[in-house]
Amino acid sequence: MSDGPTGQRDIVLVVDDSPDTLSFLTEAIERSGATVLVAVAGEAALALVEEITPDIILLDAMMPGMDGFETCRRLKAKPAVAGVPVIFMTGLSETEHIVQGLEAGGVDYVTKPIAPDEILARIRVHVAGARAARSLRAALDTTGRTLFAVDPSGAVLWATPQASQVLAACAPRAGDAYGLPAAGRAWLKGCLEAAQAPPFTLTDLSGAAHTVSFVGRTGNEVLLRLSRDATAAGIELLRERLPITAREADVLFWLSRGKANRDIGEILSLSPRTITKHLEGIYAKLGVENRTAASIIAARHLQDLG
Secondary structure, three states: OOOOOOOOOOOEEEEOOOOOHHHHHHHHHOOHHHHEEEEEHHHHHHOOOOOOOEEEEEEEEOOOOOOOOHHHHHOOOOOOOOOEEEEEEHHHHHHHHHHHHHHHOOEEEEEEEOOOOHHHHHHHHHHHHHHHHHHHHHHHHHHOOOOEEOOOOOOEEEEEEHHHHHHHHHHHHHHOEEEHHHHHHHHHHHHHHHHHOOEEEEEOOOOOEEEEEEEEOOOOOEEEEEEHHHHHHHHHHHHHOOOHHHHHHHHHHHHHHOOOHHHHHHHHHHOHHHHHHHHHHHHHHHHOOOHHHHHHHHHHHHHHHO
């Protein structure tokens, strides 16, 4: 089995309550060059991934206490493990559980007794696939793409790093550890039924609004796009880059959009006279003489929003 991109050995987590299975798989996988972590119960696996993120997980479907299906669901609820492939291991008489395992978040299954060559081949394929997916998400993130995927229930399966930051900032207010809030799940249901829907709005702890747009669905994965509210993002950008107050940023933004003083006043619930006073302050701070010059400066900065 090949090493990871940094030269480190792949890490395989095996979760099974059978000592014989653990011994057999540990020996076979270590001979392939990978590192094996062992957990004899679902609770132990959940505790272990808090310390180390494996490259792949082999999970026994039927274990006493917390079974493999519930273990998988709880593992997939953890952001660090959401993208880690899970292969279920079932007995020959348990093949009716295959669909249940896939619905819980598994990507594949093998039946016991397990053939060493088969399990090693499946591990190689799924580790390579997960690594390629991570590289693609990282590439998307470097281009500023805030994409993420959820299952039909609204639980996050993966997210580009920038999208992860936004979701984490929105999650505490939504009341969910890592997924869409109740209103977002209802919106998602409508998207899946109609194959399209108007964007949904998420608000983070700072009060910034982010729109969630439906991109498409592939199997159990629903692809969504996050974007900042264009108006709020533009006003915030002007406030950050120019030596003006928050209210002056509001006025300058709408000025750059070609609005007259009366229109800006109606939008901001201010009198035209107050707008004129704000514009005088803006001109002085930007070192310009009129609204055209101020608007050009604002437009130059706002073009960075794309």
